[in-house]
Amino acid sequence: MKFNSRYFLITLIILLIEVAIATVLQKISFVRAYLGDILVIILIYCFIRTFFPIKNKEKLLLGIFFFAVFVEILQYFKLATFFGMGKGTIGYILLGNYFSWEDILCYATGCFFALIGDKK
Template structure:
């Protein structure tokens, strides 16, 4: 459990940041870009709470994020009749944007870089 504690803490903090961004920040940079970078990191931290290290997890998360973005292109919220549901609009999203996919990629690259730094640090400390 000790190895999972940092992921629990990171998940909670990053989720709170995402909620604050979604509810209170309506700008043209933080909400659309930083929020999208952070969302894949939040998903990664959540997955790592319950799983051991999966080498390709950042790629799986990227594929999941792109799939959700494609569902936005297909207007899945409207198709499911959830257009009036604010939570569904925020969680699933309502508009496809290629820039979102780039942000997801940046977030996943960040995950890989940080994981490698932590691995090197742990290796050196042994």
């Protein structure tokens, strides 16, 4: 494990943007629905790269994409409601409760932007 301050800074910036989207910009549906989903993929990617110097970026992004799709599938089955997570709780917010093909497209877009944005 090797700490990478560049990825850490990007992670913090994106996290602040995500918090702003969830709180201040929540009324702008396009930003909340699409930009937030794109950025969450980049956030996860940068967070992992902060601590692990993974050389195969494509495999990492593929793993992140499949993880995001898995969470989206859990939303199809409304597991947050099944486990009694009320609307507004942390678990409900993280897991979600609404399946959307558009979200999966946003995750793929986030992977694409992470890949092209991390060319060295």
